[in-house]
Amino acid sequence: MRILTFIFLLLVCAAAGAEMTCEQYGEIAQQTIRLRDQGASLSRLIADFERGEMKQRLTARELGVVKDVMRASFNGMLSPGEVMEACKQGGTLVPLH
Numbered sequence: 001m002r003i004l005t006f007i008f009l010l011l012v013c014a015a016a017g018a019e020m021t022c023e024q025y026g027e028i029a030q031q032t033i034r035l036r037d038q039g040a041s042l043s044r045l046i047a048d049f050e051r052g053e054m055k056q057r058l059t060a061r062e063l064g065v066v067k068d069v070m071r072a073s074f075n076g077m078l079s080p081g082e083v084m085e086a087c088k089q090g091g092t093l094v095p096l097h
Contacts, residue, residue, distance in 0.1 A: 020062050022087035028066055029073035029080040042074045 035045060046067055049055070055063060072078040078086075 020058065020065070022084045025065065025069050025087050026080040026084035028069050029078065029083040032070045032073045033080070036074050042071065045070055045074070 032045060036042070049066065049070070058066065069078070069083055073080065073083065
């Protein structure tokens with residue numbers, strides 16, 4: 001499962017240059033749901049993300065948003081489409097804190 005998680009994060013975040021895109025946040029939500037449905041736990045997904053090298057490529061704000069997107073999509077609070085729509089409107093993606 002860890003390999004799947006690493007590949008998912010690598011593919012989603014590898015294209016991240018200066019800033020994450022709304023489409024990337026939506027893809028993170030989609031992949032989080034897929035991995036959840038395959039039996040991954042939220043704590044495992046977040047732990048793998050926090051240990052991964054992608055952490056060094058993202059800003060602190062982006063790291064927080066990615067984790068919030070993962071939590072909200074894993075728990076069914078936001079669909080990938082809702083994540084992208086909120087991002088495109090410039091609003092707070094996931095007001096969980």
